[in-house]
Amino acid sequence: MSEFRFALEASDGAARAGLIETAHGTVRTPAFMPVGTAGTVKAMLPDSVRATGADIVLANTYHLMLRPGAGRVAKLGGLHRMMDWHGPILTDSGGFQVMSLAKLRRLSEEGVAFRSHLDGDLHLLTPERAMEIQRDLDATITMALDECTPFPASEADAASSMRLSMRWARRGRDAFSARPGYALFGIQQGGIHPELRAESAAALTEIGFDGYALGGLAVGEGQQAMFAVLDHSVPLLPADRPRYLMGVGQPDDIVGAVARGIDLFDCVLPTRAGRTGQAYTRRGTVNIRNARHQEDPRPLDEACACPACRRFSRAYLHHLVKAGEILGAMLLTWHNLQYYQDLMRGLREAILTRSLAGFAARAVALEAEGDIAPL
Numbered sequence: 001m002s003e004f005r006f007a008l009e010a011s012d013g014a015a016r017a018g019l020i021e022t023a024h025g026t027v028r029t030p031a032f033m034p035v036g037t038a039g040t041v042k043a044m045l046p047d048s049v050r051a052t053g054a055d056i057v058l059a060n061t062y063h064l065m066l067r068p069g070a071g072r073v074a075k076l077g078g079l080h081r082m083m084d085w086h087g088p089i090l091t092d093s094g095g096f097q098v099m100s101l102a103k104l105r106r107l108s109e110e111g112v113a114f115r116s117h118l119d120g121d122l123h124l125l126t127p128e129r130a131m132e133i134q135r136d137l138d139a140t141i142t143m144a145l146d147e148c149t150p151f152p153a154s155e156a157d158a159a160s161s162m163r164l165s166m167r168w169a170r171r172g173r174d175a176f177s178a179r180p181g182y183a184l185f186g187i188q189q190g191g192i193h194p195e196l197r198a199e200s201a202a203a204l205t206e207i208g209f210d211g212y213a214l215g216g217l218a219v220g221e222g223q224q225a226m227f228a229v230l231d232h233s234v235p236l237l238p239a240d241r242p243r244y245l246m247g248v249g250q251p252d253d254i255v256g257a258v259a260r261g262i263d264l265f266d267c268v269l270p271t272r273a274g275r276t277g278q279a280y281t282r283r284g285t286v287n288i289r290n291a292r293h294q295e296d297p298r299p300l301d302e303a304c305a306c307p308a309c310r311r312f313s314r315a316y317l318h319h320l321v322k323a324g325e326i327l328g329a330m331l332l333t334w335h336n337l338q339y340y341q342d343l344m345r346g347l348r349e350a351i352l353t354r355s356l357a358g359f360a361a362r363a364v365a366l367e368a369e370g371d372i373a374p375l
Helices: 044-052 063-068 072-074 078-084 094-101 127-137 154-177 193-208 223-236 251-258 269-275 308-313 314-322 326-352 357-368
Strands: 006-013 015-022 027-029 032-033 057-062 089-092 103-107 112-115 120-125 142-143 183-188 211-214 241-243 264-266 278-282 285-287
Touching: 006 120, 006 326, 015 326, 027 032, 027 193, 057 063, 063 072, 063 089, 063 094, 063 120, 063 127, 072 127, 078 089, 089 094, 089 127, 089 264, 094 112, 127 154, 154 183, 154 193, 183 193, 193 211, 193 223, 193 278, 211 308, 223 251, 251 326, 251 357, 269 278, 278 326, 285 326, 308 326, 314 326, 326 357
Parallel strands: 032 264, 057 089, 089 142, 142 183, 183 211, 211 241, 241 264
Antiparallel strands: 006 015, 015 027, 103 112, 112 120, 278 285
């Protein structure tokens, strides 16, 4: 079994193209991880996810510990076997979901006590328990438990939250069971405050992790503020480890973050948008529900190789979505994930050929054209 490692292939400014070697295969970076929160990428078969070009998917500790339970997943052979995804899986530790979903959340030095949003049962998630759950899931990449600092937060509140997360990070590192090809990532916090981000980066680097994430962003601060945080914070993280921007995002967010040195991304947007009739295309975002598509014989995106574009018209996709047919959600989700993987492929190739600036300018300009643009 291979060791977990990150190999840099090329750079273009701060942007990096590389390979992450893991126990479950190789991840080409920069990479977008489709979100399979509860052990499935919604509206997609595993083979369909693979067909888009995805190397790695994300699942979530919070949801899986509540249902079906990490112990049950372990008895069934682990998440890879259960969901028939044999490539790498990263599991989010659940800190964000506890903040956003759980009832009666109470933080302490020990961990976070909360009542399940499903049935109201009381749970205690500690840094050690988060490691145990993710080990039961057989996560390729485990995330340290943290508190996702809300926005807005005062500098004092952001500092207190960040320092608690750093103490939890050390406990998580101590509790993590190292295995060849498996990894533990720490999460930088500190809100939009540069000094706090620097303190967090120093604490994580001193503890020592296999990769580093930036958390507490894309929570309402806006793109300009997020990019300002990345400009300051990314260079503080070890250059020989993968860098992961959690929960981001829109295609133009990804393009800008790659240019600032980010390697890994995840977001629910492409799958959620697919289930609501929104499609990302090379001419901008299309709302297939609009009446202008009801007799349109053209494909959704002529340059896309997904089944929605190769086999069906905009008119048929419009009909499916308006009729509430499940096939509509399946096709648009597949298309959106294909679009994201094609974007990542384009970014990788641009970095390898040192032509990122031109590719990024074209990608962002086309994304801004939107639903009114002709193909």
